[in-house]
Amino acid sequence: MTDTPLDTSHDRGGLVDKAETIEELDAGKAASSDRFFNRELSWLSFNERVLAEAVRPRYPLLERLRFLSISGSNLDEFMMIRVAGLVGQKQRGIERASIDGRTPTQQLQEIGSRLETLYAEQQRAWRELRRELEGTGIAIVSTKRLPSEAYSWLKDYFENEIMPVITLQAIDPAHPFPFIANRGMGILFTLTRQSDGEQVIEMILIPSALPRFVRIAGEEASYISIENLICRFASKLFPGYSVEGDGAFRVLRDSDLEIEEEAEDLVMTFRSAIQRRRRGQVIQLELEDDFDPVAEAVLRRQLAVEGATVIKTDGLIGIDGLEEIVAEDRPDLKFDSYAPRYPERVLEHEGDVFAAIREKDIIIHHPYESFEVVVDFIRQAAADPDVVAIKQALYRAGNQSAVINALIAAAEAGKTVTAVVELKARFDEEQNLMWASKLERAGVQVVYGFVELKTHAKVAIVVRRENGGFRTYCHFGTGNYHPVTTKIYTDLSFFTADPKFGRDAAKMFNYVTGYVEPRRTEAIHISPISLREEMCSLIDREIRNARAGRPAAIWMKCNQITDPQIIDCLYAASQAGVEVQLVVRGICSLRPGVAGLSENIRVKSIIGRFLEHSRIYAFANGYRMPGDRSTVLISSADLMSRNLDRRVEALVPIRNRTVHDQVLQQVLLANLLDTQQSWELMGDGHYQRAEEGDNPFNCHRYFMTNPSLSGRGEALEPDDVPTLVFHKETRGETD
Template identity: 40%
Template sequence: MPRRQAIQPVITEPPQPELFLNRELGALEFNVRVLAQARDPGIPLLERLRYLSIVASNLDEFFEVRVAMLKQRHQFGSAAPGPDGIASGELLSRIREGVLDLTRAQYAAWQEELGPALTAENIHFLTHKQWSSRQRRWLQGYFENEVLPVLSPLGLDPAHPFPRILNKTLNIAVVLQGRDAFGHEGHMALVRAPRSLPRIIRIPNEVSGEGDHFVFLAELLQAFADLMFPGFKVAGAYQFRVTRNSELIVEEEVDNLARALTEELVGRGYARPVRLEIGNDCPQSIVSMLISNFELEETDVYRCDGPVNIIRLGLVYDEIERPELKFPRFTPSIPAAFGPVKKRLFDTLSQRDILLHHPYESFNAVIDLLREAVQDPDVLAIKQTLYRAGKDTPLVDLLVEAARNGKDVTVVIELRARFDEEANIRLAERLQEAGVQVVYGVVGFKTHAKMMLIVRRENSHLRRYVHLSTGNYHQSNSRLYTDIGLMTADPEIGEDLHKVFQQLSGLGPTISLKRLLHSPFTLYKSVVAKIEREAEHARHGRPARIVAKLNALNEAHVIEALYAAAQAGVEIDLIVRGACTLRPGIVGGSERIRVRSIVGRFLEHSRVYWFGNDGQPEIYCASADWMERNLMRRIEVAFPILDPALAKRVYDETLANYLADNTQAWLLDSQGRYTRATPGEQPPHSAQETLLANLSASIAPSSPRGEGTAASH
């Protein structure tokens, strides 16, 4: 599919660096806020453990993508400063400082706070020095029977060169003394932990008694290193982990995107290293050897005061049956629009729109809509986008069933959804085998829009039913992420969506839409125009206000438009979960702009734009953040909430409610620092807890496999 020219911003003059914060440093600041959740004694203990694991996971992706790209551009001299004006060399230094601080705080939280708190609750993560003789015997037996047979220790010598180390895998560097059977002097060996081995081992209660007792695999490999090298004396065993560039590059001029991406995936795990994590106890001589073999620098090394794979702590959440140490479990409600009497969704939607607010309201409503379409003989066609779908979603089974029922089914699958590429290729193959028409979107533009279109014959005409969302068609995420979904039979929205699908699948020309805002064509221009309209209202003395809820904000020209609007008198409130490069509170520039971030039990994911418009407010929900990539390089859709009652509900629940939050909100200042909001003299108000209480069907103590935390960026 040939690449189309996207709408580009009109650049009038270079951005002023002093007006912008840095995106990468903002991403690190987000993880500081997530780590604060892990250190908050008011949060259930096992949830705090998951927050700690999430910080480690977020840092992995940060290095795999953001740092990797920055280092690559810096190396080749192509890393032009962003709007903030920070040169790439300086930025890499500041990133290292920030990561060192975050890593130290992360391990301090584990060693000084979470570890002792877990021990007090009879949950133990044992080092080899803490094993009883009985535990040691059991662990040695486990090692000899379950671990040792699948290991392939590798001695390093001229015949055994340094091996390829897979991205983010656990490894042990072992220092040996003695000679092998061939008379060769032992010096160094590497042990790679196969991915088939569990990273955390539970010791049975009959061995350890009451409570939960766990041991990291790394601890096991270090403690029994001598069993892997009989005849040698083990002088030391040190764990390490390497992080590699994981950004896939696929040329735009390819004949088959799926095949090209599959070929790229083969080498992802062995791409260029960007970070080396290693235990605090590792001698510098070993570190230098690893640096040399990975072709890294000393500044790429991060010492860990504990297990290098601390991310694995999150695995025990489901293993520990302690409901009192988890968030109370809740049951999502069925939207009131469905009524007490079971009606066909098509009948309901022909009369009114339906709004869904996840996770408080059930995602099953979306599945029910598709199931009804699959089973209805009057439904002729189903079109849907899939960006991330998850492993066991019933949506895929229903799409397969629809195709087998003779319906025309078209699915736009984004193969380049980061870290879901392989799963999406398999998904595409399964759908194609069932007769579904699969489209891979547009080369050069990720299809990030979340949309479903159902075409149904009613009497003598065709009617379109639509589902649009701010989040993915991913059932598991719908219990962890906050998102807004809209079901509607509005003819103009249906016609717009038909045109978007036609453009994605049929090489169509630039389209004109009546209701939807469409990236990379009209969304950017429309957002800027609506911001400028508010500024014009303010200049004429009319009420002017903008409220937006986003995951991230970094598009320089949108930010400049917000500054100009604030200077004209527009009051602006921004709820930005992650990185925000706008500086609020600059004297003479952005005093009227306030920025807050909410970090709570659920990952804030819904995007909502509200413009006051002199008493005739407009509100849009969208798949797009106000980021350069979303506005310029992705297929995105923003959809209006036309029903006044539903529009008020979206404003109240996703904007006003969050602006009132004084317990989970963090306030951004002009220097890029976040300060946690406190109730002060006001009653405590948590936006998420309020929605749980008002929207969910019930809240009860958590089961062993209850819902947990989501704070990934």
């Protein structure tokens, strides 16, 4: 899920997953809405913040349209996974409560109420944007009269490009009702046969190969939706019939994959499960408001929509499809173009990535610095005669992956190459199966990891022959090896040749490929083995320091916080007087600012041009925060039960002083100081925009307009980069 700046469905952020189970609650802790926000309602709040960007005047018009499209794509996946999971529980009679005390039935009721408002806001935003687009020369036409030249072009296009592709299907006892795929769109026509007055219902399923919007030829940018185009020329499809009514519809289905843990052939099991997903239970049916009643009754009956959400709208169905219009070549209506920098440190070594890492550790801040350096890490390893082995964990790699091609080149060059391909990366399963097959044909040893655990860690190691022995070079990332998301997700890539990290990374790969659980590690922590324990231990250390009167603070940046144990640890820290600053982009089940519980916790969410995706965890360690002695770690893991207990993740300490300062006092601090893209989470669960103040600060603009903050070279003096200063009272400034 895809990839647009905030389309977290592809993590695509890993935004949605099946409902957490009651076993994830701490023993003896009662579920309570006084202590926790509901996960599903918190997610809806996140998508409301995304949608709010679509009506924000400060953004260019097509970027606002992109936010609207993303809100639609996000909501689709929420329905297909999260709501589908709750519906399934309700249908099976499972009424176990979530951490906030709500049963599946109660959650579905509240979600339904929020959805009604959210869908209405989407349509309101669409009408506003449509009017504004027309004022800039971009028109989305419907049934309005067209100039003769445009009409003639559309008629020819329909006859030559559309009619040969679509198929008419009568709906009657002689013709079985056709299967409608997940996210499938169609049109039902109610017709009267002119020869005998017989009423007939016909269906057209719109092939996914057709464009969602057709751009009418000409200098002016005029678009027509595919469903309006088909309806406009319906008379050409049904000669001898009178069209009495028509209506477009769209179907969403349960899209979760359920895999048998005892599966003997994981690849075949996944191929079969993907096929089943396409035929999942209908979860949502979208209909045009003036849908013909007779046709609607047929559709509802045939799709067995009992328990499904039915949305009727007088606007546009399939809001996510607006992304096609965003592609219009109008740079004046988009963000200024931005070209990521290649790390100066590597350039100073004439592009030799390994020489740069050998000198000292490097941190790369994407997308401000190019992901190409990560690809070069593998490319150069493939071409280097001294490299003997490459191992890489691939969660999402996209459909045009330079990383995959580099691994293939390495195998063809005779290197020992191991790729851990995660088949359970939601909605990328088919893509990953294809890559796995291609890698195997090239001679790569492909491993699929655990059946019951997702391998979500982003780790690569290169073993190189040096000075009569071997040296291991490591890459640890907070994001995926994906060519699209690396341009729009903010993530960190950490490179090191420290032997401790190399030994730990090798143990992690042995754990995934051979199920050999490491008894101890020297630097990194791995879930589900020790990551949770380490996180709780670090929080506990801050509590002890606060009680001893020493400086105590916790700064965290992640995508979601839902794990009850971690939240309770943070509550305990707040009650002990620890200052807790959290940047949580999406779901947050923690309730901040509650007297006696969390008055020392502040939570904010950043929504802007780039999707904040990096996970950074920092602890004062008994000294002033931020400072040289603070403990700083990066991770592939969010603070969710699935990440801590059901995924293989890596928590990586940053020990090099230069890198430590860059991550803590630039990247993390800039997120805390941001005011222009930030939302504050209130104790009652609602979010409000942060006050910009007299000196508004935009962390994305800061990183885009300053020299490299991470892979810095000797040519950059410290004064080249404005220093960020954190003041608890004023919330910061730049010097």
